[in-house]
Amino acid sequence: MMLLSVERLEIERDDRVLFSPITFDLLKGEIIKITGENGAGKSSILRAILGFLSISDGSIRYLGGHSKASYAEFLKEVLYIGHTTGVKDSLTVRENLTLLNGPLRDDQLIKVVNRLQLQDCLEQLCRQLSAGQKKRVALASLWLTTSSIWVLDEPIASLDSSGQSIVEGALLDHLKEGGAVIMTTHQALTIPHYKEIIVR
């Protein structure tokens, strides 16, 4: 099933065209990795797909359609984790997890913090965490969401190799369940199949 169809997309910022036109489709069960130099426009592409940034040329079709209704249906299925994570420094890990994911049962909470090796900092303020630990707090949503389309901006930046494997495991499980992922990264992925879009 076609989730997203991007055709000859162009984006301008401050009257400057960021990259050569980009075309790709995102299907159910697929991962798209967007790569390219710093400032090439990777995050801008994700923001445009979410409808938060105007495009200057080309088109983005959602669930096979151009209508507002198909965009709205698409958005309902999206989990977006941005570059800056959305984790609040003044709240504890437990409080952030609740704020980002809604009320959690104790067993859900314990399972996800153990998986992400955050069990020892559950009651700590997030301002006391390292960049990688904060990233893990934001990424907990990968195990808690019911959204089928994951839009992830640099999900493995700041993670060590065990963190990267944990996240790649979540991506693979998500694909097996029929989900789809579009993500930016500078890192090499170790998962077997994905489409790569190079922005330049």
Ligand SMILES: Nc1ncnc2c1ncn2[C@@H]1O[C@H](COP(=O)(O)OP(=O)(O)OP(=O)(O)O)[C@@H](O)[C@H]1O
């Ligand atoms: N809010 C903004 N207003 C105007 N220009 C912006 C804004 N945010 C980013 N830009 C510009 O748009 C260009 C693309 O930025 P973008 O964040 O999409 O790049 P990126 O490929 O994701 O970079 P990185 O790898 O460093 O995260 C950059 O040249 C940047 O200066």
